[in-house]
Amino acid sequence: MKTLHFALPFVLIAVGCDMSPDYKQPELPVPSEWNTADDAERDSSHISAIGWKEFFTSPELQAVIDAALDNNRDLRIAVLNVEAARALYRIEKADQLLQIDAAANSSHQHLTEAEGAGPDGRTANHYQANLASTAFELDLFGRVHNESEAALETFFATEAARDAAQVTLIAETVNAYLQWLVDRETLDLLQRSLASREKSLELVTARQEIGLSSKLDLASAQAAVESVKVSRAIYSRFVEEDRNALALLIGKHDESLLPAEASLENTTILEDLPIALPSNVLLKRPDVREAEHQLKSANANIGAARAAFFPRITLTGSVGFASNDLGDLFTTEAAGAWSFIPQISIPIFDNGRNAANLDYSEVRKNIAVARYEKAIQNGFREVNNSLAARRLIREQLDAQRRLASAREEAYTLAHARYEAGLDSLLESLIAQDDMLAAQQAEIDALRQELSNTVTLYKVLGGGVLR
Incomplete structure (x- = not known):
């Protein structure tokens, strides 16, 4: 009995043993400031605290995103992975408790x-x-506890992966929707241009019959019509491909989600995104959170591997x-x-199995550290690129709008000079082609501005609240 009393304190101390290393969050392998963010842009809040409906405020766009979140198969797989990880954690947790049959x-x-x-x-x-x-x-040396802790961190990692999948899905859906709008508006522009050129062809044909226009003018007018018909066919195909891409993201074909009255100009997206310091932004990105939970899981596995050396x-x-x-x-x-x-x-001779398992666990932790640091660096690069592009795309759009306006005025003057007999039809057609190209570029520049805001939403961590 005296021996039992003497040994009891040591048993109680042993019960509290945890063989896993103390977890220390790695230092951020990036600068403490963004390369391109202005002080006026910096915000102490974080984008993840804002729901996605506050970013994408157009009702038509919200309906499309809602459908994607409800039906997309990739997101469904991510959600099921969370359920599977939760079940595995419950299994590991149950091993710590007494089972009675x-x-x-x-x-x-x-x-x-x-x-x-x-x-x-x-x-x-x-x-x-x-x-x-x-x-x-x-569980005197924490083997079961550490295995349970590793399963818990794996569960948290799958939750973060689910959030990352949702943010990516929202961004991809919005960008696909914007591309559909661009191609459809470009198609409408080509339809109007074709109608204008067909009228010009009729005019040139009539003038050629009475000797006021040459065969060269007639051939040029016909070529201008056929050129736009080629572009119209191409963009008609693009519009159908955009519909199919959206159907894949949404998970179903639903024409009611693509209303005829939708347009780029009416698509509103929050522009004043909160941009905090890198340490606040990057650590809250879903992919970084996933990498850190995987690192914590690997750290706990080292504790389980160490415990295998003990009775x-x-x-x-x-x-x-x-x-x-x-x-x-x-x-x-x-x-x-x-x-x-x-x-x-009591392990006595295992041919180096336990030592090899410990080495493997430590290498896996080092790999997890590298993946965590890579996720940080990748996030820093993405945010910097998006911030730099935002300022330059705004300048591009303003310049493109001025260019389109100038090209339209040049075409009006050139066409008037042709009708007055001061210039050839070729001058008018060249001006018309230049105007069409500038108008198409203006539509695409607007898409780039909206798409850049969508990219910022994604790379800053996104808001997944519904």
């Missing part, structure tokens, strides 16, 4: 006269019912009743039955 059995044996059962023999019956716990491990103690026990008569099994006539079987397993 109820069991009942009966045995029947025929006894002969030689066994003292009389000349006719007899049948001996035995019934038993008990509660048992099998191989419950005393494992398991307890098996049962308590119940036994009787030769089934009717007396749960009465005072039944005899009490119990068993208690402690077992200790």
